[in-house]
Amino acid sequence: MTTQESGKQGLWATLRKPSAKYSLLGLLVVGFFSGIIFWGGFNTGMEATNTMAFCTGCHEMKDNVYEEYKYTIHYSNRTGVRATCSDCHVPKDWTHKIIRKIQATKEVYGKITGVIDTKEKFEAHRLAMAEREWARMKATNSIECRNCHDFEAMSPELQKKTPYKKHMEAKAAGQTCIECHQGIAHRLPKGFKKPGTEEEEE
Amino acid sequence: MKQLTFAAAVAAISLTGFAAPALALDVEAAKGLAEQNNCMQCHGLRKDKDGPAFLTTADKYRGKANAVDEVVKHMTSGKKVKLADGTQEEHKIAKTMPPNDAKQLKNLAEYILSIQPK
Numbered sequence: 001m002t003t004q005e006s007g008k009q010g011l012w013a014t015l016r017k018p019s020a021k022y023s024l025l026g027l028l029v030v031g032f033f034s035g036i037i038f039w040g041g042f043n044t045g046m047e048a049t050n051t052m053a054f055c056t057g058c059h060e061m062k063d064n065v066y067e068e069y070k071y072t073i074h075y076s077n078r079t080g081v082r083a084t085c086s087d088c089h090v091p092k093d094w095t096h097k098i099i100r101k102i103q104a105t106k107e108v109y110g111k112i113t114g115v116i117d118t119k120e121k122f123e124a125h126r127l128a129m130a131e132r133e134w135a136r137m138k139a140t141n142s143i144e145c146r147n148c149h150d151f152e153a154m155s156p157e158l159q160k161k162t163p164y165k166k167h168m169e170a171k172a173a174g175q176t177c178i179e180c181h182q183g184i185a186h187r188l189p190k191g192f193k194k195p196g197t198e199e200e201e202e
Numbered sequence: 203m204k205q206l207t208f209a210a211a212v213a214a215i216s217l218t219g220f221a222a223p224a225l226a227l228d229v230e231a232a233k234g235l236a237e238q239n240n241c242m243q244c245h246g247l248r249k250d251k252d253g254p255a256f257l258t259t260a261d262k263y264r265g266k267a268n269a270v271d272e273v274v275k276h277m278t279s280g281k282k283v284k285l286a287d288g289t290q291e292e293h294k295i296a297k298t299m300p301p302n303d304a305k306q307l308k309n310l311a312e313y314i315l316s317i318q319p320k
Binding site for chain 1: 240252
């Protein structure tokens with residue numbers, strides 16, 4: 001070390017200097033526990049953005065999609081199991097969750113610029129937004145649906161015959177949930193026609 | 203010329219007169235509700251699938267006074283229905299937002315009954 005370098009002052013120099021006061025073990029232990037607290041705090045913060053209260057904090061969600069979702073089976077049902085916003089719209093595993101959360105920052109920009117701040121604007125964008133979400137779900141093989149639903153777990157005795165037949169056909173064809181089940185928790189975009197129902201002339 | 207204008211006026215009035223009852227029917231809303239409830243998975247507009255075509259239902263009830271009520275009952279009671287392959291299954295219960303909205307269900311029933319042969 002030259003005399004010129006050792007003479008440097010400031011935060012960076014202090015950080016780079018080996019500790020003469022604390023033991024290596026002490027530093028490691030403090031660092032280890034600080035790490036746990038930081039990591040826990042980070043994840044707790046991220047989980048907070050997964051709650052229904054957070055999602056419906058924006059009137060764009062509260063007045064449109066949340067209002068519709070309240071009438072659907074994923075909100076209220078016989079057995080009392082509820083799938084909240086994040087159960088369907090945010091992947092469970094950490095890596096995919098972080099990727100989705102980073103993508104969601106664009107929605108903050110949308111909120112600031114007021115791109116869907118009225119019912120009319122929301123309806124005008126509904127198809128584009130829905131198609132984006134359906135494409136995302138299709139690309140992940142409907143991973144969020146599959147946290148609860150599984151072709152293998154469908155009982156031919158308990159499921160109605162027609163849906164069972166269609167599910168087994170879909171399974172054989174390698175289809176994924178969202179390819180048929182659009183608009184199950186929200187209104188379908190106006191004029192949207194589900195694939196598989198062949199167009200007939202009026 | 204005057205006669206022609208008169209005839210056109212009569213035609214216009216009678217056309218409006220005929221169109222008036224149909225105005226109550228919101229076709230777009232009916233189609234939206236049918237799509238939302240996956241009706242078209244089993245029913246064609248004019249083509250029988252696992253279930254009868256809307257046209258078949260319309261033909262069955264044409265001229266009957268209680269047609270709308272019957273069709274609404276069919277959509278909402280979950281009664282056993284016969285499929286094309288002869289087996290039976292409970293019919294899906296049509297859902298509306300808000301739930302059990304008689305106006306929306308009636309509108310869909312009226313739409314089904316309005317289907318005419320091509």
